[in-house]
Amino acid sequence: MIRDQVAVIGVGCTKFGDRYERSFEELICDAAFDAYADAGIEPAEIEAAYLGTYLPGPGGGKAAVSLADALRLYDRPITRVENYCATGTDAFRNGCLAVAAGAHDVVLVLGAEKLKDRGGRGIPRLGHPLLARGNTAPGLFALAANRYMHTFGLGRETLAKVAVKNHKNGALNDKAHLRMEVTEEQVLKAPMIAWPFGLLDCCPTTDGAAAAIICRADLARRFKKPPVLVKSAALAVTTGRPFFDPTFDYLGFRSTQAAARQAYAMAGITAEDVDFAEVHDCFTWTEISNIEDLGFCKKGEGGRLVEEGRTALDGDIPVNPSGGLKSFGHPIGASGVRMIYECVTQLRGEAGARQVKDPELGLAHNVGGPGAVSCVVVLGRS
Amino acid sequence: MVGITRTGTYFPRRRLDRALIAKAWGGRVPAGTRTVAGFDEDALTMATDAVLACLGDVDAAAFDALYFASTSSPYLEKQVASVIATAADLRRDVAVADFAGSVRAGLAALRAALDGVRAGSLGSALVAAADARLAEPDSELEPLLGDGAAAVAVGGEGVVAELVSTASVAEEFTYVWRTDEQRTLHLSETRFGTAYGYARDVAEAIGAALRRAELPPARVARLVLGAPEPRAAAEAAKRAGFDPARVEASLLAEAGLLGTPEPLALLARSLETAAPGDFLVVAAYGEGADALVLRATDRLPAARPRPLAERLARGLALPSYERYLRARGVLPAEPMGEPVTAMLEWKELKQDVRLYGSRCQACGLVQFPQARVCLGCQARDRMQDHKLARRGTVFTFTIDNLAPVPEHPMPMAVIDLEGGGRLYLQVTDAAEGEVKVGAPVELTFRRLHEAAGNRNYFWKARPA
Secondary structure, three states: OOOOOEEEEEEEEOOOEOOOOOOHHHHHHHHHHHHHHHHOOOHHHOOEEEEEOOOOEOOEOOOOHHHHHHHOOOOOOEEEEOEOEOHHHHHHHHHHHHHHOOOOOEEEEEEEEEOHHHOOOOOOOOOOOOOOOOOOHHHHHHHHHHHHHHHHOOOHHHHHHHHHHHHHHHOOOOOOOOOOOOOHHHHHHOOEEEOOEEHHHEOOOOEEEEEEEEEEHHHHHHOOOOOEEEEEEEEEEOOOOHHHOOOOOOOOOHHHHHHHHHHHHHHOOOHHHOOEEEOOOOEHHHHHHHHHHOOOOOOOOHHHHHHOOOOOOOOOOOEOOOOHHHHHOOOHHHHHHHHHHHHHHHHOOOOHHHOOOOOOEEEEEEEEOOOOEEEEEEEEOO | OOEEEEEEEEOOOEEEEHHHHHHHHOOOOOOOEEEOOOOOOOHHHHHHHHHHHHHOOOOHHHOOEEEEEOOOOOOOOOOHHHHHHHHOOOOOOOEEEEEOOOOOHHHHHHHHHHHHHHHOOOOEEEEEEEEOOOOOOOOOOOOOEOOEEEEEEEEOOOOOEEEEEEEEEEOOOOOEEOOOOOOOOEEOOHHHHHHHHHHHHHHHHHHHHHHHHOOOHHHEEEEEEOOOOOOHHHHHHHHOOOOHHHEOOOOOOOOOEOOOOHHHHHHHHHOOOOOOOOEEEEEEEOOEEEEEEEEEOOOHHHHOOOOHHHHHOOOEEOOOHHHHHHHOOOOOOOOOOOOOOHHHHHHHHHHHOOOEEEEEOOOOOEEOOOOOEOOOOOOEOOEEEEEOOOEEEEEEEEEEOOOOOOOOOEEEEEEEEOOOOEEEEEEOOOOOOOOOOOOEEEEEEEEEEEEOOEEEEEEEEEEO
């Protein structure tokens, strides 16, 4: 049981963006030392670490050693976690499990990704050389978006409103990748990537790293900042080949629904108790479907939630106050930990211009695959 | 009775208006359009399409042989007939052969198949001929050639055109050639080549076949000729003592000179209208000639092939000459993909090429790819191989501009197949707006990508 057993005592995050001047290990270094300073601890106090990274490149990431070498953090357990776009939150979940199990008192969770040095557009598709060949990340989510839009009669205009909102939030965030506001018209007229997603319906490919230091909740008061408690951390995995599943309705993701159920049960809350959420808006439609899968509204009503402004910073359930993947950027393995960083920042009331009003409970959610894996983390102020 | 039982033809959907060739290079071109094999098509894939069209609902397991004929085979060494036989899900014990060397290879393959049935070594056989020949840009031949395929089934039962006689001629003559180092076709002087080579040899073979059948030319209803240039067929007909009006009209206006499949495709068209008892003569040239005399049977009216005009309908006009160059690989596209290793292909052949999914004996769910544990009920090892249908409807789709393919945008679709199973495939040959939820599609075997010096073939969907 994780609930209230684990606290986040420090968080760190690099500037997200085209970080050509920073190597993979340098990004790790920036995020980790940012978190050390936030917690007010010495590196030597870290007993174990979890590295979340999805696409190992020539600059590192293949094993836990790139974290060890970047931080010279040797002679202790470090585990690399890779689980599609849920990599970062799953690394965090694993760190929490280790602390809750009593194996370690102080653990570093760090997500890092260097996508821009790969060259080329988007992210490379890995997998079978024949089956599903030709798929791209936007194309895979577009399959779901098109079926959803066909079923619920949603138009691209509604999708565009997600981009407008998240860019507006991201423009307030000096660590975000794309800090410009966009208009609905700009989103609709952007070059088409994979119907129905134009360029501005897609999150960017981004470099970045984020870190969270967690510890046993009963030790948390020793550190500099008021701790944030981990209420739950849940993971659900379904098929990685949803497109071959003849029973799949393509209207949402089962993995998110299952992870959310687990997370709410573990935290002893319902969706209504969540004050704000960082959800996986890799594409505009994904956010609409996610907020339904997370239970913030019924299936098919996510578009209306967006249109009515209820997910805006001043709405009743602010979604992606950070700017989301859409504006903040999406260095895959880093994103989940970056969401933890945002939740902690908001719960501490340190989010400045993008501060959500008096939140008690924040939720972080990743979905990858698409739909294959989903991780939901709930954090609370007390 | 030994003869032809079924025919099928295939033409690529892409069409190039010859005016675009004239616009690129100047000069005069014949009116009309030529068919253009897409970047994902070649003689292997088009022959497969023709075989599947020829088979229709007939059981592929009934055939004892498959012969493939082409001068533009994607492989100089590899038994392409075996690939086609696998994709069409023929039995493993079929006899195969690849015929090549000249455009009469199609007719030579047909003759060999008929001989096999006549000799009793084959009960029934399939012959598939296809070509996507490349001409030098800005050459006389470039606007004339067209890409396509034809397939013919032969046997001793259900014959619609009975074999009456055959004859051959062979002698060296320099007219059309392509060496092992050349990508494009070469042609010597046309008037000389047609008069002193083509017309002479074709007329001689026709004459010999008719003598064996004891038929005067006047008794022949239709003369079906493959030809190397637009005027050649009429010249050969005259020389053989035929009224040129009895020559089955060429496909120049709508498709082009097809090469190997041409006599078979034109034969298929003549069977659309031939009356029972009509004699048909088919001939093809290649440093000599082959001629076959056939007689339409009483079964023909009830078993006519799908009209060739229908097969040619719904063309997609290429917007530019450059698109043709890209489609035919004259303008190279980037290499795109990871290889299918021999081991992976071997392991998954039935699934990926024969196109089988699994059907759970516990809950009945048809699923793809093949798996040991059921997606629906999690029963272990209760799976039965299930041959998937090649028709279905689009459940959802996208139109992708980012995919690693040479032509964008590229539609991909999740397809619910007739009889169960769901596939996720690239969609080829689609016009704008054709790929949408609920749209009917059919599967076609295509060249998916190249890697490690080899070609990877797989199924795609196309609008039905």
